[in-house]
Amino acid sequence: MDVFRIDATLPVPAARPAPPLRLSLGPGVLEATQEVLRTESDGSREALTLWAGRPRDASTVLVSHVITPVVEADHDWLTISLPERTAIAAYLRREQLLAVADIHTHPEAAFLSDIDRQRPFSSRDGFYAFVIPNFATDAPGDGWRCYVEFDGDWREVPKKDAVNDWPG
Numbered sequence: 001m002d003v004f005r006i007d008a009t010l011p012v013p014a015a016r017p018a019p020p021l022r023l024s025l026g027p028g029v030l031e032a033t034q035e036v037l038r039t040e041s042d043g044s045r046e047a048l049t050l051w052a053g054r055p056r057d058a059s060t061v062l063v064s065h066v067i068t069p070v071v072e073a074d075h076d077w078l079t080i081s082l083p084e085r086t087a088i089a090a091y092l093r094r095e096q097l098l099a100v101a102d103i104h105t106h107p108e109a110a111f112l113s114d115i116d117r118q119r120p121f122s123s124r125d126g127f128y129a130f131v132i133p134n135f136a137t138d139a140p141g142d143g144w145r146c147y148v149e150f151d152g153d154w155r156e157v158p159k160k161d162a163v164n165d166w167p168g
């Protein structure tokens, strides 16, 4: 895995807030996410990364880490091996971080596909899934769509409802 971490002191570890969570993106997180996904997609394959962080208050998680697993991927599919999933879980535990969202690319339009819905990275209530169009070649945040999971169902939510100070 590859990790981007914000250059700042993190809040003290705390229990996961009850959903719905609000995400506060640390400095550079949006830009680092778009860049790593554009690089990993390389115009030809899906890519995925994770947002993780620590609670800043009773409902908000400061997203401090962008964690990019090693994946197997092609134009319109992506899988993460069990050892890589296990390594990520161990990293999150060791660093006392909460995973709050996954972010993945599509070749063209951004939408949560049937396969995405059937095989989420996490099925925890309140976990977010962002989908980025055009293999992440656009400007940071452009065209992203945001979905949230509750009771096994995913529904789209406005990005402003999920992310504090969403740009634009």
Ligand SMILES: [Zn+2]
Residues within 6 Å of the ligand: 104, 105, 106, 111, 112, 113, 116, 131
């Ligand atoms: Zn997808």
